[in-house]
Amino acid sequence: MRKIECQPNLTERFETRRRFLAKMGKSAFLASLGIFGAGCEAVDRGLLDRGLMPVVLEDPQAAGLPKPDMLVHTEQPFNGEFVPHLLNDDVTPTERHFVRNNSGIPERAVRQDPHGWKLVIEGEVHKKLALSMDDLDRFPQVTMEVVLECAGNGRSLFVPEVSGTPWQRGAVACSEWTGVRLRDVLKAAGLKPSAVYTGNYGEDVPNDGSEPFSRGIPIEKAMDEHTLIALKMNGEVLPAAHGFPARLIVPGWIGSAMQKWLNRIWVRDRVHDSEKMSGYSYRIPAYPTAPGDKPPVADMRIATAWQVKSLITQPQASLEFNVGDAIKIRGHAWAGENQINKVLISTDFGLQWQETQLIQPSNKYAWYHWETELALANRGYYEIWARAYDDTGAAQPFSQPWNPKGYLGNVIHRIPISVVA
Ligand SMILES: Nc1nc2c(c(=O)[nH]1)N[C@H]1C(S)=C(S)[C@@H](COP(=O)(O)O)O[C@H]1N2
Numbered sequence: 001m002r003k004i005e006c007q008p009n010l011t012e013r014f015e016t017r018r019r020f021l022a023k024m025g026k027s028a029f030l031a032s033l034g035i036f037g038a039g040c041e042a043v044d045r046g047l048l049d050r051g052l053m054p055v056v057l058e059d060p061q062a063a064g065l066p067k068p069d070m071l072v073h074t075e076q077p078f079n080g081e082f083v084p085h086l087l088n089d090d091v092t093p094t095e096r097h098f099v100r101n102n103s104g105i106p107e108r109a110v111r112q113d114p115h116g117w118k119l120v121i122e123g124e125v126h127k128k129l130a131l132s133m134d135d136l137d138r139f140p141q142v143t144m145e146v147v148l149e150c151a152g153n154g155r156s157l158f159v160p161e162v163s164g165t166p167w168q169r170g171a172v173a174c175s176e177w178t179g180v181r182l183r184d185v186l187k188a189a190g191l192k193p194s195a196v197y198t199g200n201y202g203e204d205v206p207n208d209g210s211e212p213f214s215r216g217i218p219i220e221k222a223m224d225e226h227t228l229i230a231l232k233m234n235g236e237v238l239p240a241a242h243g244f245p246a247r248l249i250v251p252g253w254i255g256s257a258m259q260k261w262l263n264r265i266w267v268r269d270r271v272h273d274s275e276k277m278s279g280y281s282y283r284i285p286a287y288p289t290a291p292g293d294k295p296p297v298a299d300m301r302i303a304t305a306w307q308v309k310s311l312i313t314q315p316q317a318s319l320e321f322n323v324g325d326a327i328k329i330r331g332h333a334w335a336g337e338n339q340i341n342k343v344l345i346s347t348d349f350g351l352q353w354q355e356t357q358l359i360q361p362s363n364k365y366a367w368y369h370w371e372t373e374l375a376l377a378n379r380g381y382y383e384i385w386a387r388a389y390d391d392t393g394a395a396q397p398f399s400q401p402w403n404p405k406g407y408l409g410n411v412i413h414r415i416p417i418s419v420v421a
């Protein structure tokens, strides 16, 4: 089994894996983790240097998935989110953080074993680094609450329908992340003047031989003091599903910039040109497009920061109230690189708006909270609409602007309720 799991040849590894998975049921597989965990360790130590490929599992249960009450879109790769009223916490607990995977989860992450793991920094640097967890622990540690939102969150609201995971509103969370500043690590490697972009890689190398998920960020964002190599989530070592042992946190930007299971940063002398940086992947048209229109690839631009957005987390959709009841309304708001100015709500389809109380975030890049209370004087069907405004004057649209892959959706959130006499 050790030989199978540490197979250096990619093609052969896939064949043996298929046999391996066919032979073993889920529970037998889980039981075996401890056994080959010990066996692989010595081999793992030289993993990167000798060019061996990490092993990726396609068994979400091994990584504790799905989480309770999760709305699961796909099991392989695993993608799941939560309905808005389950996201009411100020700081999202790990059990309520959505999971978005492009392929399987590395076996190392499931074993929670950092032995042999190295983060390689190479490319346009003076000194190539291969940092162990102990090396990273020696850099200053930073803790921040950061909104992490998939670029495709809200995709299911696009009309006409677009391809991709049909996220509703829950592919967003704001957890607390602890780690080291990416810029401290890049400084240790010494950036050459030719450095313009990072190319980020992780251990989740797909089983079908397709190009591994890899995205990058401009050097300016990489050198921003808030961009982290996170080692902890909500005070605990990173869970398997969220990138153990290290992931990027690129505050304000789309989730795909936040590489999980990070093991290599290739500093580049040009904009990173991997598959997930090209074509229609994580790219949006340079100009507004008619619904259903697909502009030429040359007119597509890399999606970066999120735009102004809000979520109603209370009340739960479709609740029934009595006339005159005090109805507590609450939620979050965030705006990528910008700050929130106000969140207004309406209960009459946008004819009249009222202010809510805005609660400042604990740090830049965490989400704001907002709340208010109201009573409805007549029975009937109502929708609570929330609309956030940022400090640039931008506000959420009433109707979702369209793009070919359904990215950066920020149409106002509406919660239906009914009031009975
Ligand atoms: N290595 C790796 N990193 C990745 C991904 C991935 O599939 N592989 N998915 C990205 C995308 S598209 C998103 S939205 C976030 C999701 O982070 P989460 O699963 O911790 O919520 O991780 C990003 N980092």
Ligand SMILES: [Mo]
Pocket (backbone or CB within 6 Å): 100, 149, 150, 151, 152, 255, 256
């Ligand atoms: Mo994403």
